[in-house]
Amino acid sequence: MSEENKVLNFIEEIVEDDIRNNRHGGRILTRFPPEPNGYLHIGHAKSICLNFGLSMKYGGKTNLRFDDTNPVTEEVEYIESIKDDIKWLGFDWGNREFFASDYFQQIFNFAVNLIKQGKAYVDDLSSEEIANLKGSPTIAGTPSPHRDRTVEENLTLFEEMRQGKFKEGEKVLRAKIDLASPNMHMRDPIMYRILFTPHHRTGKEWCIYPMYDFAHGQSDSIEGITHSICTLEFENHRPLYNWYIDNIGIFPSRQIEFARLNLNYTVMSKRKLLQLVKENLVSGWDDPRMPTIRGMRRRGYTALGLRNFATSVGIAKRNNLIELSLLEHSVREDLNKIATRVMVVSDPLRVEILNYPKDKLEWLQVENNSEDPNSGKHEIPFSATIFIEQEDYMDNPPPKFFRLTKGGLARLKSAYIIECVDVEYDELGKVSSLKCNYFPESKSGSDTSGLKPKTTIHWVESNHALDISLRLYDRLFTVEEPDKQEGDFKEYMNPNSLVINNNAKGEPYLKTAFLDNVKHFQFLRKAYYVFDQDSTSDKLICNRTVELKDTFSKPK
């Protein structure tokens, strides 16, 4: 055991304890149980990493199980995307792919079992009537007039429910537990309801469907799940989870709850994300501003970055609000190691190098990534006209500005040192171009000039420059907790969450890289970028994944 393994979260402690006590023979089986009614988000990623991580750590397995017990909201479309996202994240469930709907017959049999024990009954009351008789947390519920039907009567009625002899809402099957329980979930919860909507897998075979509480734990038990990990809002369901298992007498899976992930400046509920998509406030589930796995992937976040993030947020029972900066840190950490360095000028300022021969062109070697010695090199052109970043030149620099100024020096990355000798302005008085001289003996790698410019700036040669479209993404909301504000959360959307820049100039290698399927880049001194899926070799579109840390521009 290494040092880091000694710090266990509370679930790992439970698992190690179970292994120590030889519970289930030391077998560990977890599951990830998505409902196929939406796309996976970063919160699901935390759960996926937890469940798969746990089984990998303790020599167990993890099942993928679709919790498809509500045909009204579920669609096949989501199943493929969910599987795709889990694979992309880097996890493999092998052949352990299951559906709660596969267990409908067994779950039905469990219900019959409870009816026979006198622990379940068919109720004719409407949804409203049942709710009204349920009482409140401080007031006990009132029994339904149908609570004491005979076993035979219940058996017949339930079978008739199954045969489709009743309309939707006409009858339900309820567990007979305790109408006075302080836990509302124990007040004769509904086990089955009638639904004539065809199911995406079982078609019209069934017209009665088990409720979550009578399907999830049963599926866990059928699969022999040892640790059924869910989020905190199911804490109050645990007594019911256990009651069903105890009373049916099936494999005792154990439910364990942990705090879901909350990220600031975003929303995480499927319902709200769906709203953003439906109302076209984002371009889709894979909009790079979305906290969905697809969105983050399109944004350029890496699977490893996301997995590391999931690990670093930790597992506990206390409600949390994670700062976006931790996510960004995790992503940068990975990208720093793998991103190919290129030069792209987002706001070009033309520079003429007066003492460089007008028709000369040289190709210079640059490293793909100085962090990775095996990443190789590529070539960039250099000539008498180049672009640099507008913000890298100032007439009247503030103190501590050490980029280019009139009469000042700067190193062009991987090329020469230049000195600014003259400045031209447009009619508005804005700097329109620079005249510089270069120092031939200052060439990168063989510099004998003895000059020590205070900084190195990025640049792009003008004749070979590629026009690049940049999509600059920022946080989707202007407030930390959009859900907790007054009024509609959508009022707090950040109007600048997407800014498109079509003026950027990139080095020609970008096109080669695109054709070579290189994905992640660091645009030197600016940010990490990824090619958007809409790119073609003639029109490169880059999504800004995350900016580089910048300790200079902060003070303003």
Place this chain on the structure above:
RNA sequence: UGACUCAUGGUGUAAAGGUAGCACUACAGAUUUUGAUUCUGUCUGUUAAGGUUCGAAUCCUUAUGAGUCAACCA
């Protein structure tokens, strides 16, 4: 004002009665042909009040604050 759960720096997470640690953030400094990376350092914390104990973040009591629950959703 019912039940369940939780409470440690700005954020997140450890410390199983014995030095309050780690990561992120922020701020310094060093290195740097990216104001990045890397390295070093600094700031800030046990919700409150009692109790048990030689000793309490940890155990007990009470208070306070927060979350969840009264869907034929999951």
